[in-house]
Amino acid sequence: MIDYKAMINGVAVISLAGMALPGAASAEDFSIWVRSDGSEFMPRLVEAFNAESEHHANLQIVPVDELVQKYAIAAAGGSAPDALSLDVVFNPAFASVGQLRDMTDFAHSLPYFDSLSKAHLEVGSWEGKNYGLPFSGDASLLIWNKDLFEKAGLDPEDAPDSWAEIEKDAEAVSALGDNTYGFYFSGNCGGCNIFTFTPLIWASGGDIFQHNGRTATLDSDEVAAAVEFYRGMVQKGLVPEGARTDTGTNFFGAFANGNIGIAPSGSFAIGALNNQYPDLNYGVTYLPGSQAGEWSSFAGGDNIVISAATDESKIPAIEDFIRFAYSPEGQTILARNGAMPVRSDVAEQALAGLDERYLISVKAMAGGSTPYSVVFNDLINSRNGPWITALNEAFFANSAEQARQALEQGQQEMQSIIDAAY
Template sequence: MKPRWRIRLALLAMLTLTTASACGGAEEQAAPGATGGVTITMWTRAATQAQSERLVAAYNKGHKNQVKLTVIPTDNYQPRIAAAAGAGQLPDVFAADVIFVPNYTSQGLFLDITDRVGALPFKDELAPSHMKLGTLDGRTYTVPHTLDLSVWFWNKDLYEKAGLDPEKGPATLKEFAEQARAVDRKLGKDGKVHGTFFGGNCGGCYVFTFWPSVWAAGGQVMDAEGTTSFNDRPPMTDVFEVYRDLYADGVTGPTAKEEQGPTWTGFFPRGEIGVMPMPSTTLGTMPEDMKIGVAPIAGPDGGESTFVGGDSVGVSATSKNADAAWEFLAWTVSDEAQVEVMAKNKDVVARTDLADNKYSAEDPRVVLINSLVAKGQTPYALRFGQTYNDPQGPWLRLAREAVFGDPAKVPQLNTEVTKSLQQ
């Protein structure tokens, strides 16, 4: 792991690029609440705005203490946190993409809540991937806030028209490819329907949708320290080959190679795709009359896994209202919040013991999605963003060569991924 003083230097470098206007204003400081309690401040990124707003509204309705929520554009969120940290103006509570939580814990931005979490009767049922990335040197700093899992969706109507069993989705990556080909072969002549789709020019899309097939096959994409890449070996290369063949045969649709991310999930809801990896959170936004099957992402020959994404949340290290802030966080992972706020709105619950609750039980697909929380993974790497999410980073170049270009270049490009992880 990179020495902490080097991480802090990196943080200071980021701060020099951020204007003073990015800092939180005085109006966002904690103040006595109108009800006689304490008003704590909370920041979240726009990507999780809906869930955060629902949780805050429900909490404020039933508690003496209150939460004042500020939603920040997702692209501006990391610079805003960095600037606020440098100026000593972090809110009482802030959420963060779970992938970036290790950076914040390493920088000392979160309060140590080990003992508080340990006192929760359901502490062992909190989403394991989120808890792992919120732990540093055996101490706990965050709890799960929102969860978004990668799964396979298939269009039952298209399957039936293509002569497939509409009630039987793929159980292996090879079956995924076979079923996608069948849909494309039977229904793709007009150019409107395609067997599958993926974000071929989007580093984060590859991570979210391809890596679970590696995990399902018993493999890994990095070492445990997040400093060495294994993306030049099976089963990763086997997964690349499946998608490479699908694209070469025209099964993915013509725009997959150029898809940069913003619209990659927009084709399935229009009834244009037979089967594809999708974020679990999109299930509740699908057309009501669309018949959709949901399956775990599998490896080439079976298994199942998922990329457990979403956000974690913690108390800032500089908060003057730590007790009130923790009261809110503890409530967000309680039965009441997880069932009556999250599950009621078809969001993935943050606790494995609540996977089959009264709301999810109404839809077996939701139960399945919830059950994957305990089976999925969230990769750890301090330089995850620079390496895997950055459009100019080495991972996207590797993935594009593997799928669209020359696979022989993958070993050298994998060396560049490892070099980026170790900087």
């Protein structure tokens, strides 16, 4: 459950970037928030909608680290925005405490409902009803440096498609020396590892939650095997020492510097690398399982939700905005401004003319998953939470036994937090 009192006690004052037109608001106006991660695509989407529609969306951009807290306080206090572009992982928490509007009838009225991202829809559901619909997409991927592969005597076009191949290729790249390493991950970042490490587990038949998030499975054999894969590369010196304390500040930068052979990342890296490091020669592939041919991805991004207290008169305008976002024009605006389209039937059209590597991202998201938990923040995102505490200890443990003990301790703490929420 969301602890509103704790959130209120720690609230920070933030500035919002509004996009309202001058003049008094009408019943057909509605407010919508987005986290600052969406500051590229959302203003353009809203601007296009406002130019074409009889309705008007008033956009506010909230700093990414403060949106959940601010929305929780606003919802509890009766001042929530009419609609919100919400990180998918927080959908269950707000739906479970009655802060979101049931969108089931509207969702199933859409003729392209079956083409919407399945993972987004699943995490947007609560007790069989839709409280969030896919809005913006992201996917976790594996990237490799083709120039380093070639220098190491590897085929630069041959992407590693199993844990064994990743380790073998990482060994070859590390052998180049000169401060070059085969693999990198942010070892002390909960969000980074739920995004890029969990797919390794999913692709190998395991999970970290079962029963709609009510049961933690951090102590499973599949999780232990994935941890041992990472720990083995650490023990072999294939991962730089800085990975141990990296809280995510170097999640993107380590690979971008050009001395890392392979790294888990996300679809966002394609645009960022192309724009900021145009000379970096890299490839993109799926995050593999322990066996070749198996892969998975974290289907991330945002769901669009409607606050439970939103006035009924505003609903038609919000639904029109959602339809516009789902139109080929809307999906193209998203695709060209840093977000993956969430309608599979128009994805290729929306991505036409862009880097072909984005198509791998769309396929990864379509075949991906999203963890379902009403206490995701406490379990996963908290810097001192059981997820990253257990993983950090396990990844850098001196023995497999120590790593397993760390996972068992993490399992107990995770299950305790989950049990307290129900």
